[in-house]
Amino acid sequence: xxxxxxxxxxxxxxxxxxxxxxxxxxxxxxxxxxxxxxxxxxxxxxxxxxxxxxxxxxxxxxxxxxxxxxxxxxxxxxxxxxxxxxxxxxxxxxxxxxxxxxxxxxxxx
Amino acid sequence: xxxxxxxxxxxxxxxxxxxxxxxxxxxxxxxxxxxxxxxxxxxxxxxxxxxxxxxxxxxxxxxxxxxxxxxxxxxxxxxxxxxxxxxxxxxxxxxxxxxxxxxxxxxxxxxxxxxx
Numbered sequence: 001x002x003x004x005x006x007x008x009x010x011x012x013x014x015x016x017x018x019x020x021x022x023x024x025x026x027x028x029x030x031x032x033x034x035x036x037x038x039x040x041x042x043x044x045x046x047x048x049x050x051x052x053x054x055x056x057x058x059x060x061x062x063x064x065x066x067x068x069x070x071x072x073x074x075x076x077x078x079x080x081x082x083x084x085x086x087x088x089x090x091x092x093x094x095x096x097x098x099x100x101x102x103x104x105x106x107x108x109x
Numbered sequence: 110x111x112x113x114x115x116x117x118x119x120x121x122x123x124x125x126x127x128x129x130x131x132x133x134x135x136x137x138x139x140x141x142x143x144x145x146x147x148x149x150x151x152x153x154x155x156x157x158x159x160x161x162x163x164x165x166x167x168x169x170x171x172x173x174x175x176x177x178x179x180x181x182x183x184x185x186x187x188x189x190x191x192x193x194x195x196x197x198x199x200x201x202x203x204x205x206x207x208x209x210x211x212x213x214x215x216x217x218x219x220x221x222x223x224x225x
Contacts, residue, residue, distance in 0.1 A: 032212065034212075034213075036214075036216075038153075041200070041219070041221075042218055042219065043113075043115075043202045043204070043216035043217050043218045043219045044153070044202070044204075044214075044216045045216065046213050046214065046215065046216075049212075049213065087152075091212065096143070096155060096158065097143070097155070097204075097214055098155060099145075099152045099153040099154075099155075100152060101152050102152060
């Protein structure tokens with residue numbers, strides 16, 4: 001079973017920041033938070049991951065709360081091509097990724 | 110960046126036949142690959158972990174004799190759906206680790222199987 005919870009869907013206006021929340025209240029100390037997304041009928045795409053500190057890359061920023069029980073993925077300037085299902089996954093040393101239901105982000109023009 | 114290629118991207122077969130799907134890591138070596146299955150409007154379900162040079166590890170409820178996995182080299186894993194039935198119609202996706210960073214998986218584009 002997935003160990004994270006996400007809202008089922010969210011809308012965002014094109015050009016605005018999209019803030020995608022994720023709860024992982026039972027995360028253990030050695031588990032990272034990973035974000036992937038899946039555009040319709042394609043394989044998932046890695047976005048970003050983190051342990052405790054906030055992270056930023058060319059795609060997004062990841063903000064993890066100090067207690068590590070939740071995090072937020074930020075797409076700073078959403079485009080129509082960011083419409084996808086976003087998966088937040090907590091994972092430890094084992095490399096098996098277990099996907100939950102994810103959250104459907106729709107970017108509207 | 111790391112690339113995983115799947116072939117074929119889509120396949121239609123008759124009930125009772127077997128279908129092989131290939132998963133290749135193009136620019137890195139992958140000692141471990143993972144096979145997922147996804148039904149329409151559902152999330153990805155992990156089927157098995159493919160280990161180079163050894164037997165695959167199947168998740169609970171996945172029939173190992175029906176879904177044969179071979180990982181004969183560091184860049185190739187194959188999934189064979191044997192004696193396919195219409196209920197095996199699904200989107201099959203492979204992934205591999207080792208190309209981007211620790212525990213980061215690179216996914217293939219997926220293979221859509223339709224069994225008539």
